[in-house]
Amino acid sequence: MTDFILEWLLNNKIELLGAILGIVYIVFSIRQNILTWPTGLVTSAIYVAVFFNARLYADMGLQVYYVAISIYGWYFWIKGKKPQNTTQVPVKNTPGLLWIKLTFVSVVLYTILLYILLNWTNSDVPYMDSLTTALSIVATWMLAKKYIEHWLLWIFIDAFSAGLYIYKGLWPTVVLFIIYTIMAVLGYIEWKKDLQHIRKEAI
Template sequence: MTNIIVEWLLDNKIELLGAILGLSYIYFSIKQHILTWPTGLLTSLLYVVVFYNSKLYADMGLQAYYVVISIYGWYFWVKGKKQNEKKVAVKSTRKILWIKLLVVSIFLYAILFYILSKHTNSDVPHMDSMTTALSLVATWMLARKYLEHWLIWIFVDAFSVGLYLYKGLWATVFLFIVYTIMAVLGYLEWEKDLKNKQKDPKLAFE
Protein backbone atom coordinates (compact mmCIF):
# COMPACT_ATOMS: atom_id res chain seq x y z
CA MET A 1 0.00 0.00 0.00
CA THR A 2 2.79 2.39 0.94
CA ASN A 3 4.57 1.62 -2.32
CA ILE A 4 1.41 2.40 -4.30
CA ILE A 5 1.00 5.75 -2.54
CA VAL A 6 4.68 6.67 -3.05
CA GLU A 7 4.49 5.68 -6.71
CA TRP A 8 1.35 7.79 -7.21
CA LEU A 9 2.96 10.78 -5.49
CA LEU A 10 6.03 10.50 -7.72
CA ASP A 11 3.94 10.11 -10.88
CA ASN A 12 1.80 13.14 -9.99
CA LYS A 13 4.35 15.41 -8.32
CA ILE A 14 3.79 18.31 -10.73
CA GLU A 15 0.02 18.20 -10.20
CA LEU A 16 0.46 17.98 -6.42
CA LEU A 17 2.87 20.91 -6.27
CA GLY A 18 0.51 22.92 -8.47
CA ALA A 19 -2.39 22.08 -6.14
CA ILE A 20 -0.43 23.19 -3.06
CA LEU A 21 0.57 26.46 -4.69
CA GLY A 22 -3.00 26.88 -5.94
CA LEU A 23 -4.32 26.77 -2.38
CA SER A 24 -1.79 29.43 -1.41
CA TYR A 25 -2.91 31.53 -4.37
CA ILE A 26 -6.59 31.45 -3.43
CA TYR A 27 -5.78 32.23 0.23
CA PHE A 28 -3.71 35.27 -0.74
CA SER A 29 -6.41 36.48 -3.16
CA ILE A 30 -9.05 36.33 -0.41
CA LYS A 31 -6.76 38.42 1.79
CA GLN A 32 -6.02 40.80 -1.12
CA HIS A 33 -2.31 40.14 -0.55
CA ILE A 34 0.22 40.96 -3.27
CA LEU A 35 1.57 37.38 -3.05
CA THR A 36 -1.60 36.40 -4.94
CA TRP A 37 0.23 37.04 -8.18
CA PRO A 38 3.64 35.33 -7.81
CA THR A 39 1.98 32.20 -6.38
CA GLY A 40 -0.63 32.31 -9.13
CA LEU A 41 2.08 32.62 -11.76
CA LEU A 42 3.96 29.56 -10.47
CA THR A 43 0.74 27.56 -10.17
CA SER A 44 -0.13 28.33 -13.78
CA LEU A 45 3.27 27.31 -15.11
CA LEU A 46 2.92 23.90 -13.46
CA TYR A 47 -0.63 23.40 -14.70
CA VAL A 48 0.38 24.11 -18.29
CA VAL A 49 2.20 20.76 -18.07
CA VAL A 50 -0.62 18.97 -16.20
CA PHE A 51 -3.36 20.00 -18.63
CA TYR A 52 -1.24 19.31 -21.71
CA ASN A 53 -0.69 15.75 -20.52
CA SER A 54 -4.46 15.39 -19.88
CA LYS A 55 -5.43 16.79 -23.32
CA LEU A 56 -7.29 19.70 -21.71
CA TYR A 57 -5.95 22.11 -24.29
CA ALA A 58 -8.21 25.07 -23.56
CA ASP A 59 -7.32 24.80 -19.88
CA MET A 60 -3.67 24.61 -20.88
CA GLY A 61 -4.02 27.81 -22.89
CA LEU A 62 -5.86 29.34 -19.94
CA GLN A 63 -2.87 28.70 -17.72
CA ALA A 64 -0.63 30.50 -20.21
CA TYR A 65 -3.07 33.43 -20.04
CA TYR A 66 -2.89 33.28 -16.25
CA VAL A 67 0.88 33.76 -16.46
CA VAL A 68 0.35 36.97 -18.42
CA ILE A 69 -2.56 38.25 -16.30
CA SER A 70 -0.57 37.50 -13.13
CA ILE A 71 2.07 39.96 -14.30
CA TYR A 72 -0.65 42.50 -15.16
CA GLY A 73 -2.49 41.99 -11.85
CA TRP A 74 0.76 42.23 -9.91
CA TYR A 75 1.54 45.54 -11.58
CA PHE A 76 -2.01 46.92 -11.21
CA TRP A 77 -2.28 46.05 -7.52
CA VAL A 78 1.01 47.85 -6.88
CA LYS A 79 0.65 50.82 -9.24
CA GLY A 80 -3.13 51.10 -9.79
CA LYS A 81 -4.05 52.42 -6.37
CA LYS A 82 -4.79 56.09 -5.80
CA GLN A 83 -2.36 58.29 -3.92
CA ASN A 84 -4.32 58.08 -0.63
CA GLU A 85 -4.78 54.29 -0.83
CA LYS A 86 -2.64 51.58 0.73
CA LYS A 87 -4.17 49.05 -1.70
CA VAL A 88 -6.47 49.02 -4.70
CA ALA A 89 -10.06 49.17 -3.44
CA VAL A 90 -12.68 46.49 -4.06
CA LYS A 91 -15.51 47.66 -6.33
CA SER A 92 -18.84 46.33 -7.55
CA THR A 93 -19.49 45.44 -11.20
CA ARG A 94 -21.77 47.86 -13.03
CA LYS A 95 -24.61 46.59 -15.22
CA ILE A 96 -23.04 47.87 -18.44
CA LEU A 97 -19.82 46.03 -17.64
CA TRP A 98 -21.76 42.81 -16.98
CA ILE A 99 -23.26 43.08 -20.47
CA LYS A 100 -19.83 43.57 -22.01
CA LEU A 101 -18.39 40.66 -20.06
CA LEU A 102 -21.27 38.41 -21.15
CA VAL A 103 -20.62 39.25 -24.79
CA VAL A 104 -16.89 38.63 -24.34
CA SER A 105 -17.57 35.30 -22.61
CA ILE A 106 -19.82 34.07 -25.44
CA PHE A 107 -17.29 35.19 -28.03
CA LEU A 108 -14.43 33.43 -26.24
CA TYR A 109 -16.50 30.26 -25.81
CA ALA A 110 -17.35 30.16 -29.52
CA ILE A 111 -13.72 30.59 -30.58
CA LEU A 112 -12.43 28.03 -28.09
CA PHE A 113 -15.10 25.47 -28.98
CA TYR A 114 -14.35 25.79 -32.68
CA ILE A 115 -10.61 25.32 -32.10
CA LEU A 116 -11.03 22.37 -29.74
CA SER A 117 -13.64 20.55 -31.79
CA LYS A 118 -11.98 21.10 -35.17
CA HIS A 119 -8.25 21.14 -34.47
CA THR A 120 -7.59 19.03 -31.35
CA ASN A 121 -8.44 15.58 -30.02
CA SER A 122 -10.22 17.02 -26.98
CA ASP A 123 -13.07 14.80 -25.78
CA VAL A 124 -14.71 17.53 -23.69
CA PRO A 125 -14.74 20.60 -25.99
CA HIS A 126 -17.98 22.10 -24.62
CA MET A 127 -17.01 21.90 -20.94
CA ASP A 128 -13.39 22.87 -21.52
CA SER A 129 -14.40 25.89 -23.63
CA MET A 130 -17.04 27.12 -21.18
CA THR A 131 -14.88 26.91 -18.05
CA THR A 132 -11.96 28.48 -19.89
CA ALA A 133 -13.99 31.40 -21.28
CA LEU A 134 -15.48 32.20 -17.87
CA SER A 135 -12.11 31.82 -16.16
CA LEU A 136 -10.53 34.30 -18.57
CA VAL A 137 -13.17 36.87 -17.65
CA ALA A 138 -13.05 36.13 -13.91
CA THR A 139 -9.26 36.48 -13.73
CA TRP A 140 -9.37 39.88 -15.44
CA MET A 141 -12.04 40.92 -12.92
CA LEU A 142 -9.78 39.75 -10.07
CA ALA A 143 -6.92 41.84 -11.43
CA ARG A 144 -9.24 44.87 -11.46
CA LYS A 145 -10.69 43.95 -8.04
CA TYR A 146 -14.34 43.50 -9.00
CA LEU A 147 -16.18 41.78 -6.14
CA GLU A 148 -18.39 39.61 -8.34
CA HIS A 149 -15.50 37.72 -9.91
CA TRP A 150 -15.93 35.37 -6.93
CA LEU A 151 -19.45 34.45 -8.10
CA ILE A 152 -18.05 33.33 -11.45
CA TRP A 153 -15.36 31.32 -9.67
CA ILE A 154 -17.93 29.57 -7.47
CA PHE A 155 -19.71 28.29 -10.58
CA VAL A 156 -16.56 27.48 -12.57
CA ASP A 157 -14.81 25.70 -9.69
CA ALA A 158 -17.85 23.59 -8.78
CA PHE A 159 -18.42 22.66 -12.42
CA SER A 160 -14.72 21.85 -12.91
CA VAL A 161 -14.83 19.27 -10.11
CA GLY A 162 -16.93 17.05 -12.38
CA LEU A 163 -14.66 17.65 -15.36
CA TYR A 164 -11.50 16.68 -13.46
CA LEU A 165 -13.23 13.65 -11.92
CA TYR A 166 -13.89 12.49 -15.46
CA LYS A 167 -10.21 13.03 -16.31
CA GLY A 168 -8.96 11.26 -13.18
CA LEU A 169 -7.02 14.26 -11.89
CA TRP A 170 -7.61 13.45 -8.23
CA ALA A 171 -5.34 16.06 -6.65
CA THR A 172 -6.95 18.68 -8.87
CA VAL A 173 -10.44 17.45 -7.92
CA PHE A 174 -9.60 18.03 -4.27
CA LEU A 175 -8.07 21.41 -5.12
CA PHE A 176 -11.21 22.58 -6.92
CA ILE A 177 -13.52 21.41 -4.14
CA VAL A 178 -11.46 23.57 -1.79
CA TYR A 179 -11.45 26.36 -4.42
CA THR A 180 -15.26 26.31 -4.47
CA ILE A 181 -15.49 26.64 -0.70
CA MET A 182 -12.82 29.32 -0.59
CA ALA A 183 -14.48 31.25 -3.42
CA VAL A 184 -17.60 31.51 -1.24
CA LEU A 185 -15.44 32.73 1.65
CA GLY A 186 -13.65 35.12 -0.70
CA TYR A 187 -16.92 36.65 -1.83
CA LEU A 188 -18.06 37.18 1.75
CA GLU A 189 -14.69 38.66 2.76
CA TRP A 190 -14.54 41.08 -0.18
CA GLU A 191 -18.22 42.00 0.25
CA LYS A 192 -17.53 42.93 3.87
CA ASP A 193 -14.56 45.03 2.76
CA LEU A 194 -16.70 46.82 0.18
CA LYS A 195 -19.47 47.53 2.73
CA ASN A 196 -16.90 48.92 5.17
CA LYS A 197 -15.60 51.22 2.46
CA GLN A 198 -19.12 52.46 1.70
CA LYS A 199 -19.69 53.23 5.40
CA ASP A 200 -16.29 54.82 5.92
CA PRO A 201 -13.83 55.09 2.97
CA LYS A 202 -10.87 55.23 5.36
CA LEU A 203 -11.51 51.64 6.50
CA ALA A 204 -10.83 50.21 3.04
CA PHE A 205 -7.20 51.32 3.23
CA GLU A 206 -6.29 50.21 6.72
Protein backbone atom coordinates in the same frame (compact mmCIF):
# COMPACT_ATOMS: atom_id res chain seq x y z
CA MET B 1 -0.72 0.43 0.87
CA THR B 2 2.15 2.73 1.82
CA ASP B 3 4.09 1.69 -1.27
CA PHE B 4 1.06 2.44 -3.44
CA ILE B 5 0.66 5.93 -1.95
CA LEU B 6 4.38 6.70 -2.33
CA GLU B 7 4.33 5.50 -5.94
CA TRP B 8 1.26 7.61 -6.69
CA LEU B 9 2.86 10.69 -5.10
CA LEU B 10 6.03 10.22 -7.13
CA ASN B 11 4.08 9.76 -10.37
CA ASN B 12 1.92 12.82 -9.71
CA LYS B 13 4.37 15.13 -7.93
CA ILE B 14 4.06 17.96 -10.47
CA GLU B 15 0.27 17.98 -10.32
CA LEU B 16 0.37 17.76 -6.53
CA LEU B 17 2.77 20.72 -6.32
CA GLY B 18 0.44 22.72 -8.56
CA ALA B 19 -2.50 21.85 -6.32
CA ILE B 20 -0.66 22.95 -3.16
CA LEU B 21 0.47 26.22 -4.73
CA GLY B 22 -3.07 26.75 -6.02
CA ILE B 23 -4.39 26.66 -2.46
CA VAL B 24 -1.72 29.14 -1.34
CA TYR B 25 -2.71 31.36 -4.29
CA ILE B 26 -6.38 31.45 -3.32
CA VAL B 27 -5.52 32.24 0.34
CA PHE B 28 -3.44 35.22 -0.80
CA SER B 29 -6.28 36.26 -3.13
CA ILE B 30 -8.85 36.25 -0.33
CA ARG B 31 -6.51 38.38 1.80
CA GLN B 32 -5.86 40.74 -1.14
CA ASN B 33 -2.15 40.08 -0.67
CA ILE B 34 0.16 41.10 -3.51
CA LEU B 35 1.77 37.63 -3.33
CA THR B 36 -1.39 36.41 -5.07
CA TRP B 37 0.22 37.18 -8.41
CA PRO B 38 3.72 35.64 -8.21
CA THR B 39 2.18 32.53 -6.63
CA GLY B 40 -0.44 32.37 -9.36
CA LEU B 41 2.22 32.78 -12.03
CA VAL B 42 4.21 29.77 -10.80
CA THR B 43 1.06 27.67 -10.34
CA SER B 44 -0.08 28.42 -13.88
CA ALA B 45 3.30 27.50 -15.34
CA ILE B 46 3.07 24.10 -13.64
CA TYR B 47 -0.46 23.47 -14.89
CA VAL B 48 0.53 24.16 -18.50
CA ALA B 49 2.36 20.82 -18.36
CA VAL B 50 -0.38 19.03 -16.37
CA PHE B 51 -3.18 19.99 -18.76
CA PHE B 52 -1.11 19.29 -21.86
CA ASN B 53 -0.58 15.72 -20.69
CA ALA B 54 -4.32 15.40 -19.92
CA ARG B 55 -5.29 16.73 -23.39
CA LEU B 56 -7.20 19.63 -21.83
CA TYR B 57 -5.92 22.05 -24.44
CA ALA B 58 -8.23 24.98 -23.70
CA ASP B 59 -7.32 24.74 -20.02
CA MET B 60 -3.65 24.59 -21.01
CA GLY B 61 -4.05 27.76 -23.06
CA LEU B 62 -5.86 29.31 -20.11
CA GLN B 63 -2.80 28.77 -17.93
CA VAL B 64 -0.67 30.64 -20.47
CA TYR B 65 -3.19 33.50 -20.20
CA TYR B 66 -2.95 33.27 -16.39
CA VAL B 67 0.80 33.83 -16.58
CA ALA B 68 0.19 37.02 -18.56
CA ILE B 69 -2.71 38.26 -16.40
CA SER B 70 -0.66 37.57 -13.26
CA ILE B 71 1.91 40.08 -14.49
CA TYR B 72 -0.87 42.58 -15.26
CA GLY B 73 -2.63 42.03 -11.91
CA TRP B 74 0.66 42.32 -10.04
CA TYR B 75 1.30 45.68 -11.71
CA PHE B 76 -2.28 46.97 -11.26
CA TRP B 77 -2.46 46.08 -7.56
CA ILE B 78 0.78 48.00 -7.01
CA LYS B 79 0.28 50.95 -9.36
CA GLY B 80 -3.53 51.20 -9.59
CA LYS B 81 -5.44 54.18 -8.21
CA LYS B 82 -5.78 54.05 -4.42
CA PRO B 83 -7.84 56.24 -2.05
CA GLN B 84 -5.91 58.58 0.20
CA ASN B 85 -4.27 57.02 3.27
CA THR B 86 -4.59 53.47 1.89
CA THR B 87 -2.06 51.09 0.38
CA GLN B 88 -4.46 48.88 -1.60
CA VAL B 89 -6.57 49.27 -4.72
CA PRO B 90 -10.15 49.15 -3.35
CA VAL B 91 -12.70 46.39 -3.93
CA LYS B 92 -15.62 47.50 -6.11
CA ASN B 93 -18.88 46.26 -7.65
CA THR B 94 -19.13 45.44 -11.35
CA PRO B 95 -21.18 48.11 -13.19
CA GLY B 96 -24.23 46.95 -15.15
CA LEU B 97 -22.86 48.04 -18.51
CA LEU B 98 -19.62 46.18 -17.85
CA TRP B 99 -21.62 43.01 -17.10
CA ILE B 100 -23.16 43.26 -20.58
CA LYS B 101 -19.72 43.66 -22.14
CA LEU B 102 -18.29 40.77 -20.14
CA THR B 103 -21.20 38.52 -21.10
CA PHE B 104 -20.60 39.32 -24.77
CA VAL B 105 -16.87 38.63 -24.39
CA SER B 106 -17.61 35.31 -22.65
CA VAL B 107 -19.91 34.17 -25.48
CA VAL B 108 -17.37 35.16 -28.13
CA LEU B 109 -14.52 33.41 -26.29
CA TYR B 110 -16.64 30.27 -25.80
CA THR B 111 -17.55 30.16 -29.49
CA ILE B 112 -13.94 30.61 -30.63
CA LEU B 113 -12.56 28.06 -28.19
CA LEU B 114 -15.24 25.51 -29.03
CA TYR B 115 -14.55 25.86 -32.75
CA ILE B 116 -10.82 25.37 -32.18
CA LEU B 117 -11.27 22.33 -29.94
CA LEU B 118 -13.82 20.66 -32.23
CA ASN B 119 -11.81 21.16 -35.40
CA TRP B 120 -8.13 21.22 -34.47
CA THR B 121 -7.67 19.07 -31.36
CA ASN B 122 -8.47 15.60 -30.07
CA SER B 123 -10.17 16.95 -26.93
CA ASP B 124 -12.87 14.61 -25.63
CA VAL B 125 -14.60 17.32 -23.54
CA PRO B 126 -14.66 20.36 -25.87
CA TYR B 127 -17.93 21.90 -24.65
CA MET B 128 -17.07 21.79 -20.95
CA ASP B 129 -13.44 22.75 -21.52
CA SER B 130 -14.47 25.76 -23.62
CA LEU B 131 -17.05 26.95 -21.07
CA THR B 132 -14.74 26.86 -18.04
CA THR B 133 -11.93 28.44 -20.02
CA ALA B 134 -14.01 31.33 -21.37
CA LEU B 135 -15.48 32.16 -17.96
CA SER B 136 -12.10 31.80 -16.23
CA ILE B 137 -10.52 34.33 -18.60
CA VAL B 138 -13.20 36.85 -17.68
CA ALA B 139 -13.14 36.06 -13.94
CA THR B 140 -9.35 36.42 -13.68
CA TRP B 141 -9.46 39.81 -15.38
CA MET B 142 -12.15 40.84 -12.89
CA LEU B 143 -9.88 39.70 -10.03
CA ALA B 144 -7.04 41.82 -11.42
CA LYS B 145 -9.38 44.84 -11.46
CA LYS B 146 -10.80 43.92 -8.00
CA TYR B 147 -14.44 43.49 -9.01
CA ILE B 148 -16.02 41.53 -6.15
CA GLU B 149 -18.39 39.53 -8.38
CA HIS B 150 -15.48 37.57 -9.81
CA TRP B 151 -15.90 35.33 -6.76
CA LEU B 152 -19.44 34.42 -7.88
CA LEU B 153 -18.09 33.33 -11.24
CA TRP B 154 -15.39 31.27 -9.55
CA ILE B 155 -17.93 29.44 -7.38
CA PHE B 156 -19.62 28.16 -10.54
CA ILE B 157 -16.38 27.60 -12.50
CA ASP B 158 -14.64 25.70 -9.71
CA ALA B 159 -17.59 23.43 -8.91
CA PHE B 160 -18.13 22.68 -12.60
CA SER B 161 -14.40 22.09 -13.13
CA ALA B 162 -14.24 19.64 -10.23
CA GLY B 163 -16.75 17.46 -12.07
CA LEU B 164 -14.72 17.72 -15.27
CA TYR B 165 -11.50 16.69 -13.54
CA ILE B 166 -13.25 13.71 -11.90
CA TYR B 167 -14.06 12.56 -15.41
CA LYS B 168 -10.41 13.05 -16.44
CA GLY B 169 -9.05 11.30 -13.33
CA LEU B 170 -6.98 14.27 -12.14
CA TRP B 171 -7.60 13.56 -8.47
CA PRO B 172 -5.27 16.09 -6.80
CA THR B 173 -6.83 18.72 -9.05
CA VAL B 174 -10.33 17.52 -8.11
CA VAL B 175 -9.50 18.06 -4.43
CA LEU B 176 -7.99 21.44 -5.30
CA PHE B 177 -11.11 22.62 -7.11
CA ILE B 178 -13.45 21.45 -4.36
CA ILE B 179 -11.32 23.51 -1.97
CA TYR B 180 -11.38 26.35 -4.52
CA THR B 181 -15.19 26.27 -4.54
CA ILE B 182 -15.39 26.52 -0.76
CA MET B 183 -12.73 29.22 -0.64
CA ALA B 184 -14.45 31.21 -3.40
CA VAL B 185 -17.50 31.42 -1.12
CA LEU B 186 -15.26 32.58 1.73
CA GLY B 187 -13.51 35.02 -0.60
CA TYR B 188 -16.80 36.60 -1.60
CA ILE B 189 -17.80 36.96 2.06
CA GLU B 190 -14.47 38.55 3.03
CA TRP B 191 -14.38 40.94 0.07
CA LYS B 192 -17.99 41.92 0.76
CA LYS B 193 -17.02 42.88 4.31
CA ASP B 194 -14.21 45.00 2.92
CA LEU B 195 -16.54 46.64 0.40
CA GLN B 196 -19.05 47.47 3.13
CA HIS B 197 -16.24 48.98 5.21
CA ILE B 198 -15.18 51.14 2.27
CA ARG B 199 -18.76 52.36 1.80
CA LYS B 200 -19.08 53.26 5.49
CA GLU B 201 -15.89 55.29 5.36
CA ALA B 202 -17.16 57.11 2.27
CA ILE B 203 -20.30 58.28 4.11
